[in-house]
Amino acid sequence: MENFSSGVMWQAVVAGDEHYDGRFYYGVTTTKIYCRPSCHSKLPKRENAVYFLSAVEAEKAGYRPCKRCRPEVNGVYSPEEELIEAACRIISLEFDREGLAETLPGRLGSSAFHFQRLFKKAKGETPAEYLRRVRITQATVLLAESMLDNTRIAFAVGFRSLSGFYAAFRRQMACSPRAYRQLCRETEEGME
Known part of the structure; x- marks a missing residue:
């Protein structure tokens, strides 16, 4: 030592x-x-x-x-990192819940401002942007693997308006949900 x-x-x-x-x-x-x-x-x-x-x-x-820095824990202890990991776990499990982005900081024992700042620093995007990305990723799975229509998919993944779903989908996937589903079907047919 x-x-x-x-x-x-x-x-x-x-x-x-x-x-x-x-x-x-x-x-x-x-x-x-x-x-x-x-x-x-x-x-x-x-x-x-x-x-x-x-x-x-x-x-x-x-x-x-100390309860803040946890010196008895071996290795590097980062409560901020634990907070962000917990937030991402909750988002991945509860992405379809209405108001999730707004209630998340309180559930994790943080102020909204502090949580927003930590999350953006760690992930490079706000919690709302991260949640939207997770929802669109889930929507792509449903579009590829189910026969649900776009409206049901939008609501199933947590969007509360169809226009919000379409705008977010286009921004992330650079195509419409319909075009994405069509592309998945063509890819599947080409593999047979």
């Missing part, structure tokens, strides 16, 4: 430097909580910070793990 000076460790804590995560931990004497250097919790006073080379060492000294 590396040996850092207390000055180096303090600067890593002040900077929230994730490169030091797992290389040392810091505890706060007033709360008896220990954290990763990258933790976003309130910065303690320097005189209240103590340093440990392992989570086990911190716990033996009577400190308990």
Whole structure:
């Protein structure tokens, strides 16, 4: 295990430097909580910070793990990443629910603004755009594999208007649902 000076460790804590995560931990004497250097919790006073080379060492000294940065979890812990993964799981399972994009942040214990910002940073698109993409992907499956008409497919995948479905489908697939279904049939016939 590396040996850092207390000055180096303090600067890593002040900077929230994730490169030091797992290389040392810091505890706060007033709360008896220990954290990763990258933790976003309130910065303690320097005189209240103590340093440990392992989570086990911190716990033996009577400190308990921070609930925000989860220093007892091996490897990199990213609550933001967990939040986005949970959101994507919910979207993939409940894509057909009305108002899903609006209720998702609250269900995950986040503010709408914070959730929107995190999601866009992680996925490169808003939760509503991601949901729309999942719905269109599901629609392509139904168009290719079922005999449902476009109206039933639009409502089955969560669209509440036919015009919204057609516009989103064209934007994502560069053709109409009817043209997509026709292309699927021609491809299937060509394989026989």
